[in-house]
Amino acid sequence: MKRTYTHAALGGMDLDRLAVTHFGIPxxxxxxxxxxxxxxxxxxxETVGRTQLVILPTGSGKSLCFMLPxxxxxxxxxxxxxxxxxxxxxxxxxxxxxxxxxxLRGGQSQEERQQIYQSxxxxxKVVITNAEMLANSSVLSQLARRTIxxxxxxxxxxxxxxxxxxxxxxxxxxTFGHHLPARQLLLFTATADEQVITGxxxxxxxxxxxxxxxxxxxxxxxxxxxxxxxxAITGLLxxxxxxxxxxxxxxxxxxxxxxxxxxxxxxxxxxxxxxAGLSKSERSRLEGWFIDHPSGVLFSTNAFGLGVDKKNxxxxxxxxxxxxxxxxxxxxxxxxxxxxxxxxxxxMQGPEESPLGRIxxxxxxxxxxxxxxxxxxEMEYCNGCDVCDGQQHFRREGEEPIMRAVRERxxxxxxxxxxxxxxxxxxxxxxxxxxxxxxxSEIREAIQTLITEKKLIQWRFGxxxxxxxxxHAR
Numbered sequence: 001m002k003r004t005y006t007h008a009a010l011g012g013m014d015l016d017r018l019a020v021t022h023f024g025i026p027x028x029x030x031x032x033x034x035x036x037x038x039x040x041x042x043x044x045x046e047t048v049g050r051t052q053l054v055i056l057p058t059g060s061g062k063s064l065c066f067m068l069p070x071x072x073x074x075x076x077x078x079x080x081x082x083x084x085x086x087x088x089x090x091x092x093x094x095x096x097x098x099x100x101x102x103x104l105r106g107g108q109s110q111e112e113r114q115q116i117y118q119s120x121x122x123x124x125k126v127v128i129t130n131a132e133m134l135a136n137s138s139v140l141s142q143l144a145r146r147t148i149x150x151x152x153x154x155x156x157x158x159x160x161x162x163x164x165x166x167x168x169x170x171x172x173x174x175t176f177g178h179h180l181p182a183r184q185l186l187l188f189t190a191t192a193d194e195q196v197i198t199g200x201x202x203x204x205x206x207x208x209x210x211x212x213x214x215x216x217x218x219x220x221x222x223x224x225x226x227x228x229x230x231x232a233i234t235g236l237l238x239x240x241x242x243x244x245x246x247x248x249x250x251x252x253x254x255x256x257x258x259x260x261x262x263x264x265x266x267x268x269x270x271x272x273x274x275x276a277g278l279s280k281s282e283r284s285r286l287e288g289w290f291i292d293h294p295s296g297v298l299f300s301t302n303a304f305g306l307g308v309d310k311k312n313x314x315x316x317x318x319x320x321x322x323x324x325x326x327x328x329x330x331x332x333x334x335x336x337x338x339x340x341x342x343x344x345x346x347x348m349q350g351p352e353e354s355p356l357g358r359i360x361x362x363x364x365x366x367x368x369x370x371x372x373x374x375x376x377x378e379m380e381y382c383n384g385c386d387v388c389d390g391q392q393h394f395r396r397e398g399e400e401p402i403m404r405a406v407r408e409r410x411x412x413x414x415x416x417x418x419x420x421x422x423x424x425x426x427x428x429x430x431x432x433x434x435x436x437x438x439x440x441s442e443i444r445e446a447i448q449t450l451i452t453e454k455k456l457i458q459w460r461f462g463x464x465x466x467x468x469x470x471x472h473a474r
Contacts, residue, residue: 015028015033015036015037015068016028018068018071018072019064019068022068022071022097022098023064023067023068023097025061025064028064029060029061031054031056031060031210031212032060032061032064032065034210035052035054035065035186035210036064036065036068036069038050038052039065039066039069039073039149039150039184039186040069040072040073042183042184043069043072043073043074043075043149043150043183043184050183050184050185050208051184051185051186051187051204051205051206051207051208052184052185052186052187052207052208052209052210053156053187053189053192053197053200053207053208053209053210054186054187054188054189054210055189055190055191055192055209055210055211055212055214056188056190056210056212057190057191057212057213057214057215057216057329057333058190058216058329058330058333058334058337059216059218059333059336059337059338059339060212062154062188062190063090063093063154063309065186065188066079066150066152066154066186066188067093067094067097067099069149069150070094070099070125070126071099073125073149073150074147074149075125075146075147075148075149075150075183076120076125076126076127076143076146076147076148076149076150077125077126077127077149077150077152078127078129078143078148078150078151078152078180078182079126079127079128079129079152079154080129080130080131080134080151080152080153080154080173081128081129081130081154081155082130082131082155082158082159082162082167082170083130083155083303084105084130084280084283085283085284085287085303085304086154086155087103087105087128087129087130088103088284088287089287089309090128090154091103091128093309094126094128099126100119100124100125100126101124101126101127101128102116102119102120102124102126102127102128103116103127103128103129104116104127104128104129104133104139105129105130105133106132106133113139117142120146127143131167131169131170131172131173131176132169134169134173134176134180135169135172135176140176140179140180143180144179144180144181148180148181148182148183149182149183149184150182150183150184150185150186151177151180151182151184151185151186152186152188153173153185153186153187153188154188154189155188155189156187156188156189156192156196156200157189157191157192157196157326157330158170159171159173159187159199159200159203160195160196160199160200160203161196161326171203173203173204174203174204174205177204185204187200187204187207190214190329190330190333191214191325191326191329191330191333191375192326192375193324193325193326193374193375193376194376196326197209213372213377213380214329214372214375214377215368215372215377215379215380216329216332216333216335216336217381217383218336218339218340218341218342218383219332219333219335219336219341219342219343219344219384220341220342220343220344220383220384220385220389221332221344221346221367221368221371221384221385221386222343222344222345222346222385222386222391223345223346223348223360223361223367223386223392224236224345224346224347224348224393225348225349225393225394225396226347226348226349226396226397227349227396227397227398227399227402227445227446227449227450228349228398228438228442228443228445228446228449229258229319229347229349229445230258230261230262230439230441230442230445231397231398231438231439231442231445231446232347232397233247233258233262233317233319233347234261234262234265234266234439234442235397236315236317236345237262237266237269237297237315237317238266238269240295241314242314242315242343243269243295243296243297243314243315244290244293244294244295244296244297244298244310244312244313244314244315245296245297245298245313245314245315245316245317246297246298246300246304246313246315246316246317246334246335247259247297247298247299247300247316247317247319248300248301248302248316248317248318248319248320248331249299249300249301249319249320250301250319250320251301252275252276252277252301254319255273255274255275255299255300255301256273256299258273258299258319259271259272259273259297259299261439261441262297262299264439265439269295269296269297270293270295270296270297271296271297271298271299272286272289272290272296272297272298272299273298273299273300274286274287274290274298274299274300274301274303274304275300275301275303276301276303283303286298287304290310291309291310294312302322302327302331304334309337310334310337311337311338312337312338312340313334313335313336313337313342314335314336314340314342314343315335315342315343315344315345316331316332316334316335316342316343316344316345317345317346317347318331318332318344318345318346318347319347320347320352320354321346321352321354321356321357321360322354322356323354323355324354324355324356324374325356325359325370325371325372325374325375326374326375328356328371329371329375332344341384346360348360348361349449350449350452350453356371356374358370359371359374362387363387363392363394364387365387366379366382366385366387366388367385367386367387368382368383368384368385368388369382398435398438398442398443398446399446399450401422401431401434401435402418402422402435402443402446402447402450402456403450403455403456404431405418405421405422405431406418406456408431409431411459415444415447418443418447419440419443419444419447422434422435422436422438422443423435423436423438423440423443424436
């Protein structure tokens with residue numbers, strides 16, 4: 001158990017020394033110092049009920065802003081998370097720092113709850129929980145009778161984006177806050193647009209906003225235009241310098257299919273899939289596996305997109321764009337939390353339904369600038385994107401040999417025979433073997449993409465269904 005400092009002792013102590021002694025961090029960043037200083041000042045009773053909204057980019061050390069105060073505040077710190085995975089991750093981080101904490105979650109027995117309350121009676125200062133637990137009247141009353149220094153809501157943007165129907169208890173956190181006499185309420189998020197800020201003001205009243213720039217200068221933004229997302233992922237993540245990697249997929253089924261294909265093509269590289277359909281124990285196992293693995297690849301839905309703290313993710317790949325810049329920056333921000341250079345890659349295969357499509361299809365406008373402008377922020381300098389670096393690639397891998405084969409043999413190829421032609425070298429056939437390194441399913445996906453784009457036409461003769469024949473679309 002780490003030593004706890006009184007207000008008087010803290011008054012004469014350099015916060016940087018406290019950070020390095022207990023967390024191994026050499027100094028506090030300016031925004032961290034501002035938040036922690038404010039917490040220390042108002043925990044002395046000068047002001048009660050002060051509400052701060054802290055917007056700091058992923059990897060900037062938001063968690064330290066409420067972990068460090070656990071060493072000196074007088075009362076409890078109650079931290080509210082939207083996901084069980086985040087609760088478990090934060091419990092692990094407090095444990096690593098030697099700070100006692102308890103977790104209040106669903107499924108606990110009465111005996112387990114009593115043990116938790118006894119830990120609080122003995123001096124434990126940190127409670128990790130979720131909105132659903134605060135809706136439990138017995139839990140709320142147990143917490144309300146204690147001195148509460150900080151009520152912390154992490155990933156606060158979800159209170160607005162999820163609380164409208166998906167997780168209605170999140171929208172009640174403002175009401176729960178009135179029943180918990182916290183000296184300070186802190187809302188933390190990595191990104192917040194005007195809609196989110198307005199929604200939080202509606203729920204929590206006047207906010208003192210501490211806003212860091214959402215830009216992550218150590219992340220470079222890239223677009224890969226592809227006929228086959230399977231093929232693009234296989235190629236991107238073969239190189240060890242691009243791993244560990246996180247691949248975001250829009251559906252659970254696609255998540256599982258892409259991981260299975262990647263494993264077939266790269267059997268020596270450890271990979272796994274992750275989504276909310278897994279049991280809690282299996283999700284915990286996979287989170288631990290990925291956090292500890294030096295070069296693993298995790299295929300996931302956005303269930304892994306919030307706050308799980310793996311520092312050294314080198315590449316984040318999006319198989320489909322999220323609905324808005326806020327979500328994209330949250331998810332791509334899983335990369336490079338250690339401050340080292342990392343990559344965020346978007347796979348573009350045909351038209352994108354997301355409004356972000358106009359940003360990433362652009363051949364003249366900076367991706368970074370477009371993302372920040374969508375949040376109402378200005379860019380100071382682009383540290384890396386395909387447009388600014390002059391690294392855009394307009395030719396899609398595999399397109400030229402597929403189109404040439406169909407052009408030279410119109411009505412002479414079916415999908416199966418075209419796949420065979422491109423995979424296998426045949427003597428005296430100059431069209432053969434050009435995609436020998438591809439998997440058959442990757443070539444089929446590429447052909448289907450060209451049909452969808454009407455660059456190839458699949459014909460039927462009369463009312464009879466036949467194997468697809470192609471001609472070069474004019």
